[in-house]
Amino acid sequence: MVKELLTGNKATAYGAMLARAQVIPAYPITPQTTIVERIADLISEGRMEAKFVKVESEHSAMAAAVAACNTGARAFTATSSHGLALMHEVLMWAAGARTPVVVVNVNRAMGPPWSVWADHQDAMAERDTGIIQFWCENNQEILDTVIMAHKVAEDPDIMLPALINQDAFFLSHTSEPVDVPDQEMVDRFLPPFNPKEKLDVDDPKGFGSLVMPPQYMEFRAKMAKSMDMARDLIRKVDREWEELTGRSYGGMMDMYRCDDAEFILFGAGTMMSTAKDVVDDMRNEGRKVGIARLRILRPFPFEEVRYLADRVKAIGVMDRTYTFGQGGPLYNEVNAQLYNHTNPPFTKNYVIGVGGRDVIPRHIRSLFDDLEKVQENGYGEEGEIHWWGLLDGSTPKEEM
Amino acid sequence: MIEIRFHGRGGQGAVVASKILADAAFREDNDVQAFPYFGVERRGAPVTAFTKIDNKHIRNKAMIYQPDYVIILEASLISAVNVTEGLKENGLVLVNTRDDPDEVAERLGVKRAACIDATQVAIDNKLGSKFQPIVNTAIVGAFAKVSGVVKKESVVDAILTLPRYAERNAQAARDAYDRVKVSGGA
Secondary structure, three states: OEEEEEOHHHHHHHHHHHOOOOEEEEOOOOOOHHHHHHHHHHHHOOOOOOEEEEOOOHHHHHHHHHHHHHOOOOEEEEEEOHHHHHHHHHHHHHHHOOOOOEEEEEEOOOOOOOOOOOOOHHHHOOOOOOOEEEEOOOHHHHHHHHHHHHHHHOOOOOOOOEEEEEEOOOOOOOEEEEEEOOHHHHHHHOOOOOOOOOOOOOOOOOOOOOOOHHHHHHHHHHHHHHHHHHHHHHHHHHHHHHHHHOOOOOOOEEEEOOOOOOEEEEEOOHHHHHHHHHHHHHHHOOOOEEEEEEOEEEOOOHHHHHHHHOOOOEEEEEEOOOOOOOOOHHHHHHHHHHOOOOOOOEEEEEEOOHHHOOOOHHHHHHHHHHHHHHHHHOOOOOOOEEEOOOOOOOOOHHHO | OEEEEEEEEOOOOHHHHHHHHHHHHHHOOOEEEEEEEOOOOOOOOEEEEEEEEEOOOOOOOOOOOOOOEEEEOOHHHHHOOOOOOOOOOOOEEEEEOOOOHHHHHHHHOOOEEEEEOHHHHHHHOOOEOOOOEOOHHHHHHHHHHHHOOOOHHHHHHHHOOOOOOHHHHHHHHHHHHHHOEEHHHO
């Protein structure tokens, strides 16, 4: 294993190389562009044996990836924001066709207003497609996850596409030390992709053709079952990776100092990495706080959320985007697991860091303070869903 | 943790400078982070970049608000951007200028300043053009001298991995290391 200074985008390209992705159809978009450039370099340098397919849009990129997967090739692509939105139709296709394409998405705000900065709207809008979703907090996790995601997605019981999320700029353009595993070790971990059914001109079969109402529902139920089965596989793959590398991402959820915690902040991406530092500081002051970082959004880690629910007084859910008319998406996801659960803890939604606003340690501390206060006294003037740090005075100025 | 903020203009190499510095510190077994804060990616626009250096794992992904050091790749930014914002009390500002460091320290209202004519160093080493010299490697060389945060050799080693004009860039770092001046006559 060699430690190298890599940006999130370079770590992504290395992940695809080490996973021995064979077909890379990709279309560039800020801030994902350097992933595409780096993969093209790795192929031209002869370090990566893959077919790079230049396409005219993200829709075509995903369509080519699905087709490649249908022939039995390992397919990988990357995109961001509007590019992912344009892929939407084909993400649905990839899931239904049971083609385990792995897609890295650099989380970026949707316009207008135009923005290239970190925001989770793009990925949250794809929750219903049938794609497995991984979320990362650092560049090591990105590289490792590209490899792990192929293993999960391509498992014969699963056969669903996977989306790996990494924050724009906070990861995509940030250089940090990353352990680059040996190819030989990765090969032992990740066997070649070998689906049961392949598109083969010498042995013609139909893929994705019309089914009548009696059959369609059966197909969808099988998809649902596979998605549910992915939970145990994700935990298992995480353990296997830990045995090989010493690195675990918590299986279905990354829980940091949650064991005896009374107040938890739950959220996704880089802001939760920053939050872990704050938890250490507050623990030193005797505060019982912890971080639950979203690692897998689909399938949702309901068991882990309920495990926490049984132990804590309150969960503050941080959303780096919003579902208009229905609160933050993660807030909805968490609350949905608590309704049929005995003695659910108090929950509150913090909408924060939208469109690349920096989330700094002081903000995290303020959220914990607020959570403790409202758990005791009830939602204040700001209510159940608090857009943290708006310029309208709704957040104390000294806490912004 | 040591936190360094770079101010440059698009095309000067502030982002690469932040990476070279991180790479040098990484070679000395530190954990590091280097990242840019882009406005719009175009030549001439103000660019901010950050380097964090620590002997333990860096989890904080936020930008830098209280830098230990500020590195200014072009002096004209001083009137365009609040370059000293949040600088720690004993922080140091390193500026690419021919001016005297005592004078610069007074002008910026900081305790410590250092000056290097990185533009001249870059031109001498044929980096960029006369009208758009690439000053980033020179300024990191100067930083190694005035801060002691990284060794000159580590900076040179990091520069030697650059894909183009590596040796000329390394020489610029060495030259700047020798020529940089610090306020207070140090």
